[in-house]
Amino acid sequence: MTATSIWPIEMGGDQAKRRVAILISGRGSNMTALIEAAHAADFPAEIVLVVSNIADAAGLAKAAAAGIATATVASKPFGRDREAFERKLHETLVEHGIDLVCLAGFMRLLTPWFVSQWDGRMLNIHPALLPSYKGLHTHERALADGVKIHGATVHFVVPEMDSGPIIMQGAVAVLDDDTPDTLARRVLSVEHRIYPDALRLVASNATRIESGVCKSKANGSPDDMLIAPAVI
Ligand code: GRF
Numbered sequence: 001m002t003a004t005s006i007w008p009i010e011m012g013g014d015q016a017k018r019r020v021a022i023l024i025s026g027r028g029s030n031m032t033a034l035i036e037a038a039h040a041a042d043f044p045a046e047i048v049l050v051v052s053n054i055a056d057a058a059g060l061a062k063a064a065a066a067g068i069a070t071a072t073v074a075s076k077p078f079g080r081d082r083e084a085f086e087r088k089l090h091e092t093l094v095e096h097g098i099d100l101v102c103l104a105g106f107m108r109l110l111t112p113w114f115v116s117q118w119d120g121r122m123l124n125i126h127p128a129l130l131p132s133y134k135g136l137h138t139h140e141r142a143l144a145d146g147v148k149i150h151g152a153t154v155h156f157v158v159p160e161m162d163s164g165p166i167i168m169q170g171a172v173a174v175l176d177d178d179t180p181d182t183l184a185r186r187v188l189s190v191e192h193r194i195y196p197d198a199l200r201l202v203a204s205n206a207t208r209i210e211s212g213v214c215k216s217k218a219n220g221s222p223d224d225m226l227i228a229p230a231v232i
Pocket residue numbers: 024026027028029030031104105106125126127188191
């Protein structure tokens with residue numbers, strides 16, 4: 001990620017809509033949210049490809065049913081050679097003329113080589129308010145810590161896991177009787193809202209990076225506030 005860039009981030013190509021690939025490993029509910037959002041005529045990106053590293057990922061069938069091209073680039077045969085797997089993946093993305101990559105439950109650690117190929121053009125969604133709770137089991141850890149506000153983050157991908165400039169976050173109140181499952185459900189609803197919105201911003205060149213921080217042309221109100229627990 002370049003430390004500083006100016007409006008707009010250049011993506012290359014002059015097509016009206018950015019060509020987006022979504023990378024998944026599982027059920028693909030965020031993928032579905034992105035596909036549905038991209039149906040809007042004014043959405044600045046089209047989902048042209050869904051790639052999975054797992055051949056029977058449930059999301060692949062959902063993507064195919066939605067009329068999106070799918071591909072499997074199995075990671076297993078490459079064993080520990082992560083870069084060899086990623087070269088194949090990268091080739092697939094290039095073949096499809098991809099401008100932007102959205103990671104959506106893609107359960108692979110990416111090498112600096114792959115990340116550098118998509119610098120400033122690869123987004124990820126993480127089920128926590130970064131930089132808190134990087135990694136797995138975010139809801140369990142948030143509950144164990146007793147935080148009162150939890151949420152989800154869309155960020156640009158950098159070589160360090162779950163780091164990189166934050167594009168958008170959404171929050172929910174944590175309730176005393178929440179379980180990891182009930183909390184995960186509410187956070188997932190937030191994910192399904194913020195991922196399409198964050199992609200809209202990036203694909204319409206409404207984001208820029210200043211000293212590693214993402215700023216955007218989105219509307220924010222200084223009065224926006226979430227207090228939890230609310231005292232009635
Ligand atoms: C989501 O919680 C996302 O934040 C995380 O992996 C999960 C994927 O869920 N990175 P889905 O496959 O999009 O339903």
